Amino acid sequence: MPSPLGLLEERELDARRRLEECREAAERARAAVAEAERAYERAVIAWEGLAAALAGARGVDGSPQSGEPAVAAAPGTVVPVWSEGVSVRVLAPDYQRIVVLLDDAAREGTGPLNCRQIAQRLGWETSAAGVEGVRAKARRMAERGWLAKEPDGRFSAVFPPGGGS
Numbered sequence: 001m002p003s004p005l006g007l008l009e010e011r012e013l014d015a016r017r018r019l020e021e022c023r024e025a026a027e028r029a030r031a032a033v034a035e036a037e038r039a040y041e042r043a044v045i046a047w048e049g050l051a052a053a054l055a056g057a058r059g060v061d062g063s064p065q066s067g068e069p070a071v072a073a074a075p076g077t078v079v080p081v082w083s084e085g086v087s088v089r090v091l092a093p094d095y096q097r098i099v100v101l102l103d104d105a106a107r108e109g110t111g112p113l114n115c116r117q118i119a120q121r122l123g124w125e126t127s128a129a130g131v132e133g134v135r136a137k138a139r140r141m142a143e144r145g146w147l148a149k150e151p152d153g154r155f156s157a158v159f160p161p162g163g164g165s
Contacts (some may be wrong), residue, residue: 051078082145082158091146095137097122099146102157112154 040046080090088099101121115134119126124134142149148156 051080053134077080077102079140079144079146088146095141095146097109098134098137098141098155102147102155106157112148112150112156114152114154 078091079095080086088096091099093127098118101118102113105111113121115131116126118124118138119130119134124130133144138147138155139149141147142155146158148158150156
């Protein structure tokens with residue numbers, strides 16, 4: 001029969017081995033996350049560079065220069081930085097819907113909305129992936145001045161959608 005001290009020592013060694021395996025796995029995960037963040041940052045920089053290059057022929061207010069025809073934003077386009085005089089119409093349709101919805105919510109007195117509420121009210125998917133998609137859009141718009149992000153993670157419109165036209 002094995003001694004109780006021997007059994008405890010064996011359990012301690014097993015636990016120590018498992019702890020080291022977990023630490024190594026965590027370090028690999030941290031390295032993978034860091035690489036993914038670098039790849040994401042490179043992609044954002046590329047998109048912003050492309051958007052800036054494409055916007056070069058446009059005026060500060062987003063209006064076309066030199067007689068160029070006005071073009072509506074296409075789905076999946078980069079969200080421009082909001083500034084006075086820039087209309088909500090420069091946003092892709094899904095982004096426009098979010099801004100209008102949040103403005104309507106403010107006028108109704110329901111205040112800022114969380115991402116799940118936004119998805120529900122727009123009739124979009126409310127699964128975790130669907131809500132994360134809304135969160136990514138809302139965060140992007142908040143970073144660029146279109147929305148205000150509350151400390152609790154809810155979002156509100158910064159100005160009436162027609163106010164920037």
